[in-house]
Amino acid sequence: MSQLSAIVIGANSGLSQALALELAKDNVRLGLMAADIDALAPLAEQLGPQTELVAIDIQDPEACRAAFDALWAQLDGAALVVINTAAAGLDLELPWALDKGVIDVNVTGFTALANAAFNHMVEQKYGQLAALTSIAGERGGPQVAFHASKAFQQNYLQGLRLHAQRLKLPITVSDLRLGYLEKMQGRGSRFWAAPLPKIAGQITRALKKARPTTYVTRRWRFISWLTALLPEFVYNKRKYKG
Numbered sequence: 111m112s113q114l115s116a117i118v119i120g121a122n123s124g125l126s127q128a129l130a131l132e133l134a135k136d137n138v139r140l141g142l143m144a145a146d147i148d149a150l151a152p153l154a155e156q157l158g159p160q161t162e163l164v165a166i167d168i169q170d171p172e173a174c175r176a177a178f179d180a181l182w183a184q185l186d187g188a189a190l191v192v193i194n195t196a197a198a199g200l201d202l203e204l205p206w207a208l209d210k211g212v213i214d215v216n217v218t219g220f221t222a223l224a225n226a227a228f229n230h231m232v233e234q235k236y237g238q239l240a241a242l243t244s245i246a247g248e249r250g251g252p253q254v255a256f257h258a259s260k261a262f263q264q265n266y267l268q269g270l271r272l273h274a275q276r277l278k279l280p281i282t283v284s285d286l287r288l289g290y291l292e293k294m295q296g297r298g299s300r301f302w303a304a305p306l307p308k309i310a311g312q313i314t315r316a317l318k319k320a321r322p323t324t325y326v327t328r329r330w331r332f333i334s335w336l337t338a339l340l341p342e343f344v345y346n347k348r349k350y351k352g
């Protein structure tokens with residue numbers, strides 16, 4: 111049987127690296143795309159010589175799509191594409207530059223790559239497209255553009271799922287909805303945060319089950335349910351720090 115390939119976009123984050131190592135355990139050949147590929151050298155060494163590294167600037171969507179096309183050809187297709195690039199930030203002055211940066215990366219850049227990956231999978235007639243979104247996308251919040259951009263991603267993924275069904279193709283689209291893990295880690299909560307290998311393990315198991323939406327870690331599904339129940343006047347009184 112020929113070796114499966116996967117592409118991880120935004121490969122420099124700790125979570126992407128943990129995920130790449132999980133995928134490599136299943137003998138998956140990896141194509142890693144990141145802003146700073148020099149920083150990927152130690153990971154690439156662990157993954158082996160077949161690993162492909164590609165530099166991208168997600169703020170240049172056309173160049174990103176061209177780089178993705180070239181990597182796809184080099185790997186001779188891919189069974190899995192994971193999009194993990196993201197920009198975020200909180201500034202209570204709500205500067206336009208912050209919102210624009212978030213939209214460039216999380217909306218325009220994300221769509222440029224999700225669209226490229228999906229169309230390649232249609233041509234290939236199978237595949238799995240996954241993206242790390244956030245529970246933040248389910249309701250507006252203090253990082254205004256970040257919350258809105260994650261809502262966009264979740265909605266876009268749902269639309270792609272609908273197209274896969276229309277085309278009657280075995281293309282799975284997975285929305286991996288992360289809780290506020292780093293924030294909780296910062297607060298010292300072991301219950302609501304989790305170590306990276308545990309998060310990566312839950313993600314790879316969810317990918318294998320091909321579930322449309324998965325909460326990572328699983329207990330964040332409860333917070334999602336609770337957040338949806340809160341009436342507007344209560345939700346808007348939430349306290350947060352700038």
Ligand SMILES: NC(=O)c1ccc[n+]([C@@H]2O[C@H](COP(=O)([O-])OP(=O)(O)OC[C@H]3O[C@@H](n4cnc5c(N)ncnc54)[C@H](OP(=O)(O)O)[C@@H]3O)[C@@H](O)[C@H]2O)c1
Nearest residue numbers: 120122123125144145146167168195196242244288291292
């Ligand atoms: N960590 C959390 O608690 C949490 C919570 C909810 C949702 N999430 C979501 O989960 C995903 C991963 O989170 P994370 O904490 O691992 O994110 P992160 O550390 O901020 O990583 C984001 C990735 O995006 C890439 N990136 C950002 N701007 C870029 C640009 N202009 N060009 C190319 N790449 C760019 C970075 O690449 P370089 O390193 O090469 O610059 C990095 O690999 C994100 O989608 C995030 O929104 C995370």
